[in-house]
Amino acid sequence: MISSLIRLDLALLRSSRAFWLLFVFLIMAATFALIAGLDWRTRYVNAAQVAREQAAEAHNMLAKVYEDLASGRQEPSDVDNYDGASPFIPDPRDPYVAGFYHEQLAELPPGNLLGLATGSTELRSTHHTIRSVPVATLIRIGEPAERINPGALAAGRFDLLAFIIYLCPLTLAILLFDAVAREREGGQAALLAGLGLRQKELLLARGLTRGSIVLLMALIASIIGLALLGQLMSIAGLIWLGGTSIYLLFWTALLLGVARLGYGLIGSAAIAFTTWLVLLLVMPGLMERALRPSGLLEPRIMADAEVRKVEREVSVDEASRAAAKALVARKYWQVDFDEVPTCANREGIVSEYVVRRLSDEIYTAAMRTGREREQIYEDRLDRWSWLVPTLAFRRSMELVAGVSPIRQRAFEAQAIDYHAQWRNRVTDALFTCYQFTRSDFENAPQFKWNEPLVSSMPWGVMSFLVVFTLLIGRYVLSPYPLFQ
């Protein structure tokens, strides 16, 4: 009987102009989502290439300076007596100068599935140019990096994930509403009931037909996207397909449950639309607001505020400035500032360096504190986001696609650690009269991205969705007086 009902439903859909319009709209939306996603991926890859080329160019420039210095073809500018008019020739051996010119690049590699999900609006820089001199550190000053941050540019755009999360459930709601309410209002449901059909069979058949069509659309779009990215048979690709299937099955069951509650055309439409609105647009925001720790600010804002405060304090008078310098020197470098070796005794430079370093330490500490607070938020989201399947699914799939805020924060943390490591080398050299050699320059440690362990959240979410789907399915299939 179910197969007969499905054949009837397919015949009805075939002859429905509204369905074909919706179908074409879905195809166009999926195509647009894929094109937009792949375009952003291409931009990301191109911009990453540009960033790498720029870093290589800076490296080559310094290599040439080393060569010129070694051959005597060129003399570096005297930092202490630089007139500001002639071209400044950096001396990469000088630790202070090296801090400005020894650039390193920290790059967050694109996730394999970037293109299917371009990421949330929380995405941050995916490339950091790391210098040891704090004021030039792009960890702190984000703007130049943002210009080469396609991940951030792409954030929040329409992509396949948005297609699956927003459009598919909406289409499914419209199709199910159309199926259930129209047959009920039109009297066909009563006619079918008189033929011995049970309400659960009708709902099941309509849900299966229309849910399958929407699921098929989402899966076909996903398969095309995965094939274009060359990730069709990868673990991430299979997780994407599995997650999408489970999510849409959940929506089918949920909307069947909603259709069960609807009495009359307006009632069914109102309930279905309200469900879509609440679960997709309202609940994620409410959940995020409820779980966000109070007073949680963007770490950069907190850090900048801390730095400004300290800079104000140390610039009040010479005595407080000297006290601050002494404090920083003792605290961070375990040296008495008055006993700094003469080789580094370029009062203005070292003094400036200390203030900058102080700012940088404070900034880094504030960033770490901010990240710790954000981690509390992430943990809460991991623990509770399953209550809003839409939010949970988005977080899970962004994780799979490699554009999740979790991955972004891990990258930022690693970049900050790498920055600290590079900065300490310069500081040590400054206070021990060490001159950087060509070998130091060539063998400087490179940033290595360590992919963080994937959160266990997706499995919890998927388990929840499966259980919830079964529970709703059971409710849907229990008897109720549809045909009265």
Place this chain on the structure above:
Amino acid sequence: MNTNLLTLSNVNKRYGDRLIVDSLSFSVAQGSITALLGPNGAGKTTTMKMCAGLFSPDSGSISIAGFDLNVDRRTAQGFTTFLPENVALYTELTGRENLAHLLEISTGIRLSNSDLDKALVVAGLPAEAISRNVSTYSKGMRQKVGIALALAKEAKLLLLDEPTSGLDPHSATEFNRAIHEVAGRGASVLMATHDIWRAREVADRLLVMVQGRLAVEFDPKTLSAEEIERQFFLNVR
């Protein structure tokens, strides 16, 4: 052998505080045409829907061909075809497609186009209308598709709720002919109507319901039209 195809025993149905069907008992013999008469609100449609298995009585039992609707609903419904006042077919499909799908859902049988057309023509649907969308059909034509379903399904019991209301005289006569065609093949017909004159023409037996109860029963063959009319209005008042 049970010669009564449909039997209602002490059936009660209540909507909220209102008793719609009150201790109703009657039976419909195999091959007979029975008309259930009564004024608006007498409980005819509720009775028909209970017989069709659309919902259950609060108490009492309804059996079709010996199968209790409360116990073997699916089996009992397999013997019946219920046509409501407005036969709600799928307007996007043709008459033939409607019949094919409804028959398949009802019995699992998939007939050839020629067999489907034959059933529709026997039910009185014009041949040229068979391939037309049902949206172009009149009420009478839709009912004929319903009759064709009963014929194709070989239903033992045809339940008709207000079948002739809104039909012009010619269509009503056509409809009566189709009913006789069904009954002539051995099926029983129970039709709810408030059209006493049309019922008298087609039925073997007239049952009058008033306020949910069976008030009186007539045999149209033994009473004159005037007497039936007089008795009817006497009871209905």
